[in-house]
Amino acid sequence: MCAVSATPPFAAAAAAAAPGMSSNCTSTTAVAVAPLSASKTKTKKKHFVCQKVKLFRASEPILSVLMWGVNHTVTSSPARAPPSAATRAPTPPAVPGPRPADPAEPHLPLALQINELSNVPVPVMLMPDDFKAYSKIKVDNHLFNKENLPSRFKFKEYCPMVFRNLRERFGIDDQDYQNSVTRSAPINSDSQGRCGTRFLTTYDRRFVIKTVSSEDVAEMHNILKKYHQFIVECHGNTLLPQFLGMYRLTVDGVETYMVVTRNVFSHRLTVHRKYDLKGSTVAREASDKEKAKDLPTFKDNDFLNEGQKLHVGEESKKNFLEKLKRDVEFLAQLKIMDYSLLVGIHDVDRAEQEEMEVEERAEEEECENDGMGGNLLCSYGTPPDSPGNLLSFPRFFGPGEFDPSVDVYAMKSHESAPKKEVYFMAIIDILTPYDAKKKAAHAAKTVKHGAGAEISTVNPEQYSKRFNEFMSNILT
Structure with a gap:
């Protein structure tokens, strides 16, 4: 049985590609035959077009x-x-x-x-x-x-x-x-x-x-x-x-x-360091296994122990915190907690250096290929329709530049910052309600770590307040 079917233009191609398809999955192709000339027969070369x-x-x-x-x-x-x-x-x-037959529309291809459906507003x-x-x-x-x-x-x-x-x-x-x-x-x-x-x-x-x-x-x-x-x-x-x-x-x-x-991070700018921040300090360090990764996800205590700060400037900090407060208040109204601020840092100077090294290696390889009697890159390079070509980004973006309509979570470091950076910051994991299970976890952690400990499992109002305070302290 063929439970669902396709557009009629695909039918002939499917029948040719899969002659063993079940008997009720069939298609009919009309063929026009030109009259034969008695005096002269002209044979044309057949061109097979693959859809x-x-x-x-x-x-x-x-x-x-x-x-x-x-x-x-x-x-x-x-x-x-x-x-x-x-x-x-x-x-x-x-x-x-x-x-499959549709009695309401028996003749509509x-x-x-x-x-028609895709054009409906x-x-x-x-x-x-x-x-x-x-x-x-x-x-x-x-x-x-x-x-x-x-x-x-x-x-x-x-x-x-x-x-x-x-x-x-x-x-x-x-x-x-x-x-x-x-x-x-x-x-x-x-x-x-x-x-x-x-x-x-x-x-x-x-x-x-x-x-x-x-x-x-x-x-x-x-x-x-x-x-x-x-x-x-x-x-x-x-x-x-x-x-x-x-x-x-x-x-x-x-x-x-x-x-x-x-994606919180850029499709074009490389993220060199990232953090998952909750505003909690209990058991909030990256594991040794995590740190062994090429791009580990560090946590609150890692951020604090490094003395890290996000240098965005007063105006950007004010605008960011206003937006953060509004979003977090909304989550508290929904009784949501245990969310994080995902932070990615793009180091502009490091990215420029990495790009220069890549270009130098490419030039060396090109010289080697030319010395072997031909440009192998041109002969065996990326095909025109492959994903590699689709990732060729516009050249007018300079170092650390981005399109704010695409990289909507991006923010540049302030001009007076010690390093030229781009920050990507967004709230993630907002599908955890403060239900009976979380209330039990809160009680257990409070007994284990004490009532004053900065545990991650707390009620939504307390969570949102602590979250806002922590993020305010890491921005400068």
Whole structure:
């Protein structure tokens, strides 16, 4: 059985590529035959044209499914589910094969539907049902693209209209989002969160993909309506995570939940040092294992012991703390705690030195290649459509320069700072409610460390106050 089908233009290509596909996945191709001339037969050279189809090639089936799903849902996201299907908004299928019969639209080609749906404007207002809606697809894949996609999988997108609206408010074009997630496989990060949480970045490093628990998904649903309203009121100008999509992927009966956010760090400027700061001092040091990494994540005590400061200047400090206070008060109202300020530091002078060394090595290699009788880089270099070329950034950005519409969390050091730096600062991990479990942890840690200890597990009001005070002290 072919559970979902694709656009008619793909059908012929799929039939040719997968002749062994099940009998009910068929396509018909009309062929025009020109009349033969009795006196003269002219034979033309045949030109075979291969249609370009995204293959969603990744090292893991789950990532291939993510790429396929985002490509499908962004391309064909509907304006709004009908009232009768408000909590279940199935999107048009997009896998080569026949289209399941639809009595309401028996003659409308799927390609036409997708084009029409993708051109529908985002509605001015979201309805309450949009915060409960989802798009769910079950795929029996059989032989199409079997090298990359599992034979059977499910893909579920939560609250598609809400996240589409959020992407728009954060200034992220749907096509750019789709290309970032689907053009090339996401890249694994050596960072690992609590309970084995996994982090990946899109190939262009613009977005972060994080695995989350079913409890996190439930908490996202709990706060999403208020979060969306907050983003509307602050016009997207916030230090909170920019949530762009939430998905459930099912492969071999195993469910994986993923959330996509904007990357706090730059896709262009290298981060040389990073910190996860909570304003707590109990057990807040990076482990030896963490310190052995190429880019370890240091914590509060590491920051304080180094005598580190973020030199942003009085005006920038004032603006930053006002925004931080507003965001943190919002989290306290939601009874959220245990969040962090993620800080990344780009050392401008160090980056310039590293760039010079790279250029020198490239020149040496070019000379060696020329000496061998040809420019091997030109012969075997990056193909025009490969991700490597897509990461060629504009040359007009000077050292330490960035596009504030892209690097929205970036801030330059003050002119009087001891070192020329760029800081990337944002609040992360905002899906931890102060529930019975956290209250029990607070009681246990208080007994162990004493009532006056700066433990991380405290009530949201106390957490937000301590958080603001700590961040105020590290900025200068």
